[in-house]
Each structure stands twice: as structure tokens, then as C-alpha cells.
Amino acid sequence: MSTTTDAHRASTAAASAVAEGLDAARVSWAVGGRLVLDGVDCTAPAGAVSGLLGPNGSGKSTLLRVLAGVQPPTDGAASGADDGGAGVTFAGTDLLALPRRRRARVLALVEQEASTDLPITVLDAVLLGRIPHRSMLAGDTDADREVAHRVLAAVGLTEFAGREVTTLSGGERQRVHMARALAQEPALVLLDEPTNHLDVAAQLDALRVLRTLADDGVTVLAALHDLNLAAQHCDHVVLLAGGRVVAAGDVREVLVPDVLDPVYGVRTEVLTHPRTGRPVLTFSPRG
Numbered sequence: 330m331s332t333t334t335d336a337h338r339a340s341t342a343a344a345s346a347v348a349e350g351l352d353a354a355r356v357s358w359a360v361g362g363r364l365v366l367d368g369v370d371c372t373a374p375a376g377a378v379s380g381l382l383g384p385n386g387s388g389k390s391t392l393l394r395v396l397a398g399v400q401p402p403t404d405g406a407a408s409g410a411d412d413g414g415a416g417v418t419f420a421g422t423d424l425l426a427l428p429r430r431r432r433a434r435v436l437a438l439v440e441q442e443a444s445t446d447l448p449i450t451v452l453d454a455v456l457l458g459r460i461p462h463r464s465m466l467a468g469d470t471d472a473d474r475e476v477a478h479r480v481l482a483a484v485g486l487t488e489f490a491g492r493e494v495t496t497l498s499g500g501e502r503q504r505v506h507m508a509r510a511l512a513q514e515p516a517l518v519l520l521d522e523p524t525n526h527l528d529v530a531a532q533l534d535a536l537r538v539l540r541t542l543a544d545d546g547v548t549v550l551a552a553l554h555d556l557n558l559a560a561q562h563c564d565h566v567v568l569l570a571g572g573r574v575v576a577a578g579d580v581r582e583v584l585v586p587d588v589l590d591p592v593y594g595v596r597t598e599v600l601t602h603p604r605t606g607r608p609v610l611t612f613s614p615r616g
């Protein structure tokens with residue numbers, strides 16, 4: 330069985346061996362006196378696809394927003410957590426201390442409900458991702474447009490470049506959000522449910538894009554609800570419940586009945602994928 334401490338320690342050690350990953354320590358966030366994140370420690374190794382898992386309301390979106398610097402962490406002592414201040418480093422740099430613009434050159438966040446009601450074309454929406462790379466007053470350069478077309482091709486949206494974003498389907502918009510994030514050319518990508526709204530082929534496409542990023546050395550951390558997608562596509566997973574990390578490590582250690590059943594309140598059975606050797610999970614109600 331994978332315990333919080335053992336698996337987490339092992340994955341932390343693995344991440345520090347890869348000097349360039351994301352390392353978050355003692356991250357807390359409270360609202361209305363309630364601790365939504367309670368001293369979260371987690372890592373995402375560089376060059377790997379990491380999955381952030383957990384039931385509804387466990388704190389995945391909140392954690393991604395804090396890691397991305399969108400929402401400042403609550404001071405541990407002030408929030409009632411029994412630890413000190415939060416630390417979020419990437420490649421040894423204190424992410425929370427970086428000015429916003431510099432942080433946007435390092436990391437991109439793809440949120441679940443990103444605003445899509447701007448009356449602009451897909452190409453212009455993706456070009457917004459280039460803003461952190463140019464001076465405030467400069468317009469798009471040829472190099473910016475080259476990057477935008479490259480990332481549009483990567484997410485399969487080349488023929489949508491001239492379409493207004495508002496005319497796209499939910500799945501197409503989801504891919505625009507991913508393309509805009511990729512246009513930032515970040516070294517760290519945080520994604521909240523990137524497969525939401527996507528059909529099964531598009532889900533595999535999205536995960537293929539994440540794999541390509543990881544193969545290029547990018548650190549990828551994606552919140553995922555589908556534990557089987559995580560089982561097949563993640564190198565490392567972090568499981569949250571009630572704002573705490575309950576397990577972290579390799580999918581074969583974390584995605585097991587002893588860990589999942591109490592967290593999700595279900596009965597899990599684990600098979601082995603005949604081709605990949607990775608776990609395939611089935612669920613039934615507990616009782």
C-alpha cells in the first residue's frame with residue numbers, strides 16, 4: 330500500500346533529483362475561516378506529466394491557482410494550519426516572489442472556466458499568450474505569429490485560426506485555451522481539467538500534446554477527474570482529499586484500492602492494461 334508519507338517522500342526525492350521541477354511546500358488557503366488547502370506539499374518533476382487528482386471540492390483548482398500565483402496562499406499560522414509560510418519553487422526560483430509578467434514567461438495556467446466571450450479570432454486569442462514576451466507597447470511580431478500558428482497546429486486548430494472564439498464548441502474553446510497557454514512557451518504548465526468537454530479522441534490528443542511538452546522538458550501538472558486517463562498517461566500523481574495530500578507517487582502505488590476507496594467512497598478493482606502494463610480501474614458502489 331502506498332502511504333502518504335512513503336510515496337510522497339519517494340516522489341519528493343525523485344523530483345529533487347530532477348533539479349528543474351515544481352516543488353510546493355506548506356501551501357494553505359483559507360476562506361471565511363475555513364481551510365480549503367491545509368499545508369499541501371507536492372512536487373511535479375520536470376519532463377514528466379503529473380496528475381492532480383481528488384474528489385469534487387478537494388482543492389485541486391484552488392491549489393493550481395495558488396501555484397500559479399493567481400491567488401496568494403494564506404499564511405499558515407494565521408489560517409490555523411500548524412505550519413509556517415508557503416514556499417513554491419520552480420527550477421529553484423521562488424515563483425510567488427516573481428513579478429507577474431516574469432512569472433507569465435515561466436508558467437501558464439489553463440483554467441477550467443476561462444473566459445471565452447471576447448469577440449476576437451482564435452489566432453488573436455492565441456496571440457494573447459505572447460504578451461509576456463514583448464514590450465508593453467509593441468504589437469505582434471512575425472515571430473509571435475509563427476509561434477501562434479505552430480501551437481494552433483499542435484492542438485489541431487489550424488483551420489479555426491480566423492474563426493471568432495464565441496462561435497466555437499466547448500471542446501474547440503478548450504483547445505484554444507491550451508494553445509494560448511502554449512504560446513507563452515512556458516517551462517511549467519498548470520492545467521485544470523484539460524480534458525473537460527473533449528470527446529475520447531480529443532482527450533487523447535490533449536494528453537498527447539502534454540506528453541510532447543513533457544518530452545521537451547516542460548513540467549506539466551494537470552488536474553484530472555478521470556482516474557483511468559491519469560493511470561494511462563501520468564508519470565506521477567498527487568491525490569488530494571479535504572485540502573490535504575493523501576498520497577503521491579507513481580500511478581501503480583497511488584491508484585490502488587487501499588488508497589482510493591476511502592477517498593472516493595467506492596470499491597475499486599485494478600486490472601492491468603495488456604499493452605501498457607499500467608493499471609486499469611473499475612469502480613462499484615461501496616456496500
Ligand SMILES: Nc1ncnc2c1ncn2[C@@H]1O[C@H](COP(=O)(O)OP(=O)(O)OP(=O)(O)O)[C@@H](O)[C@H]1O
Pocket residue numbers: 360365383384385386387388389390391392
Ligand atoms: N472563493 C471561494 N469561496 C468559498 N469557497 C471556496 C472558494 N473557492 C473554493 N472554495 C471551496 O473550496 C473547496 C475546494 O474547491 P476547488 O474548486 O479547489 O475544488 P476542486 O477539487 O477543484 O473541485 P472540482 O473537482 O469539483 O472542480 C470547495 O468546497 C469550494 O466550494
